[in-house]
Amino acid sequence: MFEFDVLGWSAWTPGLPGRDAFGDWVREDxxxxxxxxxxxxxxxxxxxxxxxxxxxxxxxMGLDAALTCCETSEVDGETVQVVWATQHGEINVTVDLxxxxxREELISPTAFSNSVPNTPAAYFTILTDNRNPxxxxxxxxGSFAHGFxxxxxxxxxxxxxxxxxxxxxxxxxxxxxxxxxxxxxxFGAALILSRGSDPEFRFDTGxxxxxxxxxxxxxxxxxxxxxxxxxxxxxxxxxLRGHRRWSWSRA
Amino acid sequence: xEPDIALTDLGIVNALGDDPGTxxxxxxxxxxxxxxxxxxINDFPPVPTGVVEAALPEVPDRLSAxxxxxxxxxxxxLDGFESALRGAVESxxxxxxxxxxxxxxxxxxxxxxxVEHWLQEGSLPASFDYRQMEMGGLAExxxxxxxxxxxxxxxxxSCSSSAKVFASARALLRRDLCDAVVVGxxxxxxxxxxxxxxxxxxxxxxxxxxxxxxxxxxxxxxxxAFFLMEPGSGPVRLAGVGESSDAHSMNAPDPEGRxxxxxxxxxxxxxxxxxxKVTYLNLHGTATPHNDAMESKAVDRLCGTEVPCxxxxxxxxxxxxxxxxxxxxxxxxxxxxxSEDGIPLAPHRWDGERDESLPGLTLVGDDERREVPGPAVxxxxxxxxxxxxxxxxxxxxxxx
Numbered sequence: 294m295f296e297f298d299v300l301g302w303s304a305w306t307p308g309l310p311g312r313d314a315f316g317d318w319v320r321e322d323x324x325x326x327x328x329x330x331x332x333x334x335x336x337x338x339x340x341x342x343x344x345x346x347x348x349x350x351x352x353x354m355g356l357d358a359a360l361t362c363c364e365t366s367e368v369d370g371e372t373v374q375v376v377w378a379t380q381h382g383e384i385n386v387t388v389d390l391x392x393x394x395x396r397e398e399l400i401s402p403t404a405f406s407n408s409v410p411n412t413p414a415a416y417f418t419i420l421t422d423n424r425n426p427x428x429x430x431x432x433x434x435g436s437f438a439h440g441f442x443x444x445x446x447x448x449x450x451x452x453x454x455x456x457x458x459x460x461x462x463x464x465x466x467x468x469x470x471x472x473x474x475x476x477x478x479x480f481g482a483a484l485i486l487s488r489g490s491d492p493e494f495r496f497d498t499g500x501x502x503x504x505x506x507x508x509x510x511x512x513x514x515x516x517x518x519x520x521x522x523x524x525x526x527x528x529x530x531x532x533l534r535g536h537r538r539w540s541w542s543r544a
Numbered sequence: 545x546e547p548d549i550a551l552t553d554l555g556i557v558n559a560l561g562d563d564p565g566t567x568x569x570x571x572x573x574x575x576x577x578x579x580x581x582x583x584x585i586n587d588f589p590p591v592p593t594g595v596v597e598a599a600l601p602e603v604p605d606r607l608s609a610x611x612x613x614x615x616x617x618x619x620x621x622l623d624g625f626e627s628a629l630r631g632a633v634e635s636x637x638x639x640x641x642x643x644x645x646x647x648x649x650x651x652x653x654x655x656x657x658x659v660e661h662w663l664q665e666g667s668l669p670a671s672f673d674y675r676q677m678e679m680g681g682l683a684e685x686x687x688x689x690x691x692x693x694x695x696x697x698x699x700x701x702s703c704s705s706s707a708k709v710f711a712s713a714r715a716l717l718r719r720d721l722c723d724a725v726v727v728g729x730x731x732x733x734x735x736x737x738x739x740x741x742x743x744x745x746x747x748x749x750x751x752x753x754x755x756x757x758x759x760x761x762x763x764x765x766x767x768x769a770f771f772l773m774e775p776g777s778g779p780v781r782l783a784g785v786g787e788s789s790d791a792h793s794m795n796a797p798d799p800e801g802r803x804x805x806x807x808x809x810x811x812x813x814x815x816x817x818x819x820x821k822v823t824y825l826n827l828h829g830t831a832t833p834h835n836d837a838m839e840s841k842a843v844d845r846l847c848g849t850e851v852p853c854x855x856x857x858x859x860x861x862x863x864x865x866x867x868x869x870x871x872x873x874x875x876x877x878x879x880x881x882x883s884e885d886g887i888p889l890a891p892h893r894w895d896g897e898r899d900e901s902l903p904g905l906t907l908v909g910d911d912e913r914r915e916v917p918g919p920a921v922x923x924x925x926x927x928x929x930x931x932x933x934x935x936x937x938x939x940x941x942x943x944x
Contacts (some may be wrong), residue, residue, distance in 0.1 A: 295719070298919040313749075355738060375789075381854065382679055382700070387652070387736075394735045405740030406795040406929055409648060410679050412703040416931025418789040427786035427932055428708055431679035432697035439697035446715025465674070468662040471675035498721065500639035500693060536693050537639075 295445040296492035301366025301485035304520055305357045306478060307331040312361050319524045326513055330476050344416060347403055348537060349386050351379075352413040354481035355461030362457065362483035367465055369443050371422035373457040373485060376445045378440025378516075380423045380462050381408030388467050409476055414459060426455065434474070436460060437515040438498070438539040441486075445496060448488045455487040482516040484523075493544055494523075499511040501538045548716050550776035551727075551938070556873050557617055558767030558860045559594035563624055567596035568877045572888050575910055577859045579751050581765055588742055592751045594765020594861025595733060600702065603685075605802070609673040610685040612651025613766075616685060617729040619766035621768035628728065628772055633692055636723035642876040643686045644713040645770070646705030646729035648865030650698075651676035653734035682730055686770075694722045700865065703828070705729055706769075707868025707934035711785040713773050728770030729867035737764055744795060752831035752862075754855035754892070755840065755907060757899035766863020769869040771876070780879050783817070783921070783939040786810025790931025792838070796834050797927060801842030804828075804925065807933035808846050811923060815937040819847040823916050824878065824889050824908070826871045826924040829855020830862050831894075835927065837902055844903035852879030852894035854908040868926040872936060875922040879940040886915035887922075918942040 304315040308331030318324050335353035337345035340359055345353070355377070363370035386408045393400045406412075411429040418427055426447060432439035437460050444456040464509040465473035513521065515533050519541065522531040530542035559578030560570040570576045576844075582593035597622065600616040601623060615705070622629065633641050658672035675681045679700045687696035695716060699708050701830050706729025713725040741747045748761035773782065788810065797804070799846060806846035812819060825847070828839055856874055863870050879887050892907040914920075919942040927933045 344826050351738055378869055380678070380680060387655075390736060391652075391656055391659040391739070392663065394656055394739060395663050397818045399737075400739050400743050402740070402743040402745075402757055402795075405736070405743055407577055407700050408736075408740070409700070409929065411928070411930050411932060412794070414701075415789075415932065419793070422791045424791055424806060426711075427701070427789045428787075429700050429932075430697055430713065431683075431700050433675075433678060433680040435697070436680065439695060443697070443699075443712050443715075446712055448718070449715055449719060450711065469658055470672055471668075498695065536687065537695065538925065 294495055296489045296498045297494050297496060299484055299523055300368050301362045301488050303358045303362035303483045304517060305332045305335060305354045305363065305481040307487065312365060321520050337409055340420065347407055347414065349383055351461050351463040352416060353384060353414040354479060355459050358414060358481035358483035359457060359459045362485060363366050364486050368455055368485050371423050374425045374451060374454050375417060375427040376447065376456055376458045377414035378436045378460040379410050379431060380433055381465065382431065383412055384465060385463060388469065424427040435535040437454050438533055441452045441496060444486050448451045450488065454487045456484050457483060457485050458467045459483045480514055480517060482520055495542045495544050498537050498539050501534055501536060546718055547775045548777040549717055549782045550770040550774055550778055551630040551782060551876055552774050552781045553622040553625045553772040554873055556769040557596055557620040558870055559765055560859055562598045563621055564877060568881065571839060571874060571890055574918035575891055577751060577893055579861060585899045589749060591747055591749050592763045593733065596766055603643065607685060607688055609675050610675040610681055612654040612721045614647060614649060614682060614730050614732040617687045617732055617766065617768040620690060621770050622689065629690055632724040632772060633897050635692060639693045639765055640723040641692040642722040642725040643683050644699065644700045644708045644709045644725055644727050645683050645686055645694065646865050646868060647679065647682045647731055648700060648702050648705055649731045649734055649737060650679050650681050650735050656735050672839055686726060686919050690726065693883035702862050702928035702930065702934040703867055704926040704928040704932045704934040705865040705868065707936055708787060710782055711787065711935050712917060714782060717773065717775055719930045721903065725773045727769055727773045731766055731866035731867040733764065735764045735817055747831055748831060751858050753894045754827065754829035754831040754857060755836050755899060756894050756897045758895060758897050759836055761832055762830045765863045767860060767866055767870055769873040778941055780876050781939045784815025784937035786814055786935045787924050788933045791933045792931050795929050797838045797931065799838050801838035802841035802928055803931055803933045804836050804839055805846050807935040808923065811935035811937050822847055822851045822910060822912055822923055823887055823920040824852050824922050825853045826875055827855040828925040828927045829857055833855060840902045840905055843905060849903055849905050851906065852889055852908045852914060853905045854890050855892050858893040868934065871924045872894060872938065875901040875938045877926050878922060879920060879938060881944055882940060884944060886913040887920045888913050
């Protein structure tokens with residue numbers, strides 16, 4: 294069982310493109326998840342143009358969430374440890390490269406070096422001059438839960454250094470579209486997690502005894518469910534189920 | 545006081561062999577690098593590559609959705625210590641055994657075939673499932689293969705993936721979430737990395753020459769290594785892990801190696817060791833002009849030039865996402881093979897052409913041993929594109 298505080302947050306979706314939009318939506322009772330869908334694209338101007346033209350949509354969503362999270366908190370982006378969670382990583386860049394390979398074309402070196410799942414985390418550290426430990430966690434539908442777990446581990450090792458936990462994912466498309474979860478949506482989400490002297494929240498994980506099948510993402514992605522739970526000050530614990538049970542509660 | 549963390553068993557497969565004994569023989573007792581010329585991609589000439597030529601076990605039918613070379617390599621390594629793994633699951637229970645593993649490729653090779661099929665036929669082959677290429681797929685395959693239900697995830701930070709997993713896994717034990725963690729990594733040869741590194745002009749047409757004035761790039765390799773990590777102090781202790789970021793560039797390291805220096809410094813601090821206590825350092829030593837320059841500067845600043853160092857990348861190629869685990873395995877084997885004459889050290893294989901513009905590190909020759917009264921302190925470096933650095937420190941107890 295871990296105890297933690299939340300020092301900052303942000304989110305970005307094509308229908309709620311930024312922290313304010315997401316915050317407004319979350320405060321509505323019975324808010325419609327369809328509002329998260331939309332046509333907006335992340336603002337490339339968050340990132341210097343020599344970098345932004347190389348950044349994929351999923352990187353820009355994640356960077357928007359990460360940078361806004363730091364800017365709207367009292368925590369400097371340079372000082373945080375970083376866990377970047379992602380299920381699909383740079384999937385569209387990768388599929389484009391695989392199509393080039395199949396056509397026996399030369400592949401772009403820049404696209405290749407930006408096809409790894411740690412691409413957005415690397416951009417974040419470059420933009421904020423962050424020299425701290427950084428990890429990228431991938432665990433399928435459990436990527437948020439396991440990223441959260443890894444962040445708790447980092448706080449154990451360095452309790453005085455908050456952890457920026459980010460998740461960004463885009464929809465599977467092209468040849469991979471049949472493997473996408475029903476209702477999956479592109480998004481970026483960010484939190485700053487800390488260990489305080491009197492933590493407000495608890496996180497726990499245990500065996501899943503109900504014959505667990507992987508939770509399908511038919512509603513919000515777990516990262517956004519967590520944000521909604523946190524921002525609405527929901528008093529009932531948040532539970533996720535996969536091959537394990539994950540729960541967040543107020544201390 | 546944190547409990548000690550031990551690496552109690554190992555399974556490994558790479559270009560040197562598919563069991564620890566064979567790998568050790570070809571690394572130390574009878575050194576013989578395992579690179580083979582690999583067929584050219586597109587118009588590129590064949591290049592020396594750490595291909596695993598051994599026949600690999602198949603993936604069980606119940607896990608056919610995960611069938612890809614990467615997971616076959618993983619299975620080959622896991623099967624190498626299957627009785628220890630089974631024993632851990634039986635004695636602790638499946639929900640107390642976790643999996644933290646690293647990869648940079650996952651099964652993208654299977655996706656290459658699938659995309660080609662899709663372009664030609666308009667459909668995917670029936671054998672393809674996205675979970676083969678998904679980065680989380682490696683951890684999920686290992687979890688299901690071992691029938692465990694502890695936390696299971698993949699760390700994917702390019703060439704430091706399966707070094708960072710040691711820190712992640714250790715935290716699970718220290719917080720008593722697990723009684724054992726399967727920790728390591730697997731990476732497989734595929735068109736994407738072979739072409740990609742060619743496109744970056746980072747692939748050598750010869751067996752690589754780390755630290756040489758003629759060094760001109762990497763050999764790519766494949767393979768897997770997994771450990772059983774448990775609370776305890778023997779036979780080999782995970783004494784420390786250090787991490788840092790370069791905050792410099794997407795595909796070149798900080799030329800001064802400041803991030804590399806921090807990574808090593810933090811690992812030693814975590815281990816409670818001063819730099820003069822390092823028995824041996826396994827360099828990241830990829831033989832790119834940039835890596836070797838910055839790494840040798842960082843080592844010199846932190847440790848001086850007396851510490852015995854070697855890069856083992858000519859033996860196996862650069863295993864990218866699996867490099868951290870495989871090179872940790874080499875350190876583990878060095879410690880396990882301590883004799884009255886001391887710790888045997890993995891030799892540095894290169895063309896012998898020292899780069900005089902770099903600090904003159906002490907590079908290990910063939911058949912060298914180092915007498916170490918008390919615990920031997922071995923450090924291994926892994927530095928990744930994007931500047932994600934990780935160094936780990938392994939120690940033994942000090943007796944033969």
